[in-house]
Amino acid sequence: MTDTTPTRQTIVSGFRPTGKLHLGHLHGxxxxxxxxxxxxxxxxxxxxxxxxxTGKTDADSIxxxxxxxxxxxxxxxxxxxxxxxxxxxxxxxxxxxxxxxSMITPTPWLIRNPTVKEQARELGFIDSxxxxxxxxxxxGLLGYPVLxxxxxxxxKAQRVPVGVDQVPHIELTREIARRFNTVYxxxxxxxxxxxxxxxxxxxxxxxxxxxKSYGNAVVLSDPPQxxxxxxxxxxxxxxxxRRRDPGDPADCPAFHLHRLYCTPEEIEFVTNGCKTADIGCxxxxxxxxxxxxxxxxxxxxxRRYWENHRDDVRDVLREGERQAVDIARQTMAEVREVxxx
Numbered sequence: 001m002t003d004t005t006p007t008r009q010t011i012v013s014g015f016r017p018t019g020k021l022h023l024g025h026l027h028g029x030x031x032x033x034x035x036x037x038x039x040x041x042x043x044x045x046x047x048x049x050x051x052x053x054t055g056k057t058d059a060d061s062i063x064x065x066x067x068x069x070x071x072x073x074x075x076x077x078x079x080x081x082x083x084x085x086x087x088x089x090x091x092x093x094x095x096x097x098x099x100x101x102s103m104i105t106p107t108p109w110l111i112r113n114p115t116v117k118e119q120a121r122e123l124g125f126i127d128s129x130x131x132x133x134x135x136x137x138x139x140g141l142l143g144y145p146v147l148x149x150x151x152x153x154x155x156k157a158q159r160v161p162v163g164v165d166q167v168p169h170i171e172l173t174r175e176i177a178r179r180f181n182t183v184y185x186x187x188x189x190x191x192x193x194x195x196x197x198x199x200x201x202x203x204x205x206x207x208x209x210x211x212k213s214y215g216n217a218v219v220l221s222d223p224p225q226x227x228x229x230x231x232x233x234x235x236x237x238x239x240x241x242r243r244r245d246p247g248d249p250a251d252c253p254a255f256h257l258h259r260l261y262c263t264p265e266e267i268e269f270v271t272n273g274c275k276t277a278d279i280g281c282x283x284x285x286x287x288x289x290x291x292x293x294x295x296x297x298x299x300x301x302x303r304r305y306w307e308n309h310r311d312d313v314r315d316v317l318r319e320g321e322r323q324a325v326d327i328a329r330q331t332m333a334e335v336r337e338v339x340x341x
Contacts (some may be wrong), residue, residue: 011036011195012157014045014088017065021072022217023292024202024210027260032161032197034077042083043155043324046070046317049088049095049147053140054123070313072220075303086320088151093328097150100339102143104179110142114168149173152192154328159195170194184338188331200260207235207253221303224293231257231289236281237274246277254285261291 013033015021021030036042046066051057066087078085088094110116111134120126120141126133134142152160152173160170170192177189201209204216211217218230234254237247249255249271258267266287273279306313 008039008041009158010043010155011040011159011161012043012045012152012155013161014047014050014151015069016047016051017062017069018051018212019061019065020068020219020221022210022212022219023257024204024217025072026076026220027200027202028163029161029197030073030076030078033073033083036161037079037082040159043157044073044078044083044085045091045151045320045324046087047151050144053144053147054119067310067313070317071303071306071310074306074313074316075299076220080316080319084320084323085316086324087317090317090321091154091324091328093325093332094147094150094154096332097154097335098147100335101146101150101176101180104183105143105146105176109172109175110145113145113172115165116142116145145169145172146176149176153177153189154331155324156190156331157192158190160192161195161197163197167194167196186334186338188334188338200256202260203253203256205230205234218292220296220299224296224300227293227296228289231292232282232285234285236285240274240277240281243280244277247274247281249274254281254288257292258284258288261288261295 013029015025015029033042033044046069048062048066051062070085073085074080116137117126117134120134120137123141125137125141148169149172152170153176160173162170171194174191177191180189181187204210204214205218206214206216208214208216212219218227222230231254234257236254237249237252239245239251240247249258252274255270255274258270262270270279270284270287274281274284
């Protein structure tokens with residue numbers, strides 16, 4: 001049974017159900033979540049409604065991606081005895097609170113949000129940042145920060161772990177909480193603070209940011225040989241076109257993983273070897289690859305367990321739903337009282 005008594009500060013965070021996760025997710029978010037769950041009262045949710053904000057998504061893929069993603073969460077160390085793990089759409093109160101927040105959120109707050117603009121550009125919905133262009137995108141995308149505010153404030157979170165690029169969303173959540181409390185002359189919602197996390201930019205095998213959409217990701221559940229093959233082919237310093245050509249680790253995408261995985265002595269060895277061309281790029285990468293494979297071995301073992309106990313995974317989501325709904329109903333009772341509905 002997860003302890004949900006409010007003796008510790010509350011954290012809320014979630015992922016869209018994109019399926020199996022990769023090294024970028026591990027180092028960018030999941031490792032931090034595992035650490036936070038022993039320090040805070042944590043709610044981690046599958047943001048399946050958010051998955052719909054970018055356009056039509058196949059229902060079957062959302063369901064299967066949800067299960068695969070939660071298996072990854074459990075395999076890296078998220079503990080349902082410490083954290084509430086649930087699916088957003090199982091808690092209908094999120095939609096109700098989103099609706100009520102949309103009644104008090106001025107449209108200009110959404111149009112000026114830089115993260116919404118960036119995502120709309122990436123999806124090809126707009127080709128400029130001006131307000132007229134942003135105003136043409138559908139409300140689901142334009143208004144997803146309002147839904148995100150409902151996700152966070154439903155559990156009265158005091159902290160939200162984010163990278164610096166997500167701070168505008170937390171500021172909007174604070175503005176919505178402040179406006180609701182002012183409009184209805186109540187003190188229901190706290191104004192959550194961004195819990196800034198040191199999220200390293202994990203590069204993919206082609207040197208760009210690691211992303212499944214780029215096809216450059218090392219998936220956590222990839223077989224060891226596939227991990228080895230992908231990382232062995234990872235881009236290096238282009239100046240090392242030949243074995244005898246010296247290079248600079250600062251310009252080598254593969255070296256970013258060395259910094260995460262290798263010992264100081266190994267980093268010194270490969271740095272000197274690269275600059276003097278005493279070692280080849282594959283020899284250099286193999287030192288890092290061994291650490292990656294060793295680090296993922298425990299994850300793979302745990303994942304095999306959860307893959308063979310999928311009913312237990314569904315039980316985790318059902319128990320998380322039960323606990324989240326219990327709190328959400330309490331929050332919405334307070335909200336309905338002051339709103340008058």
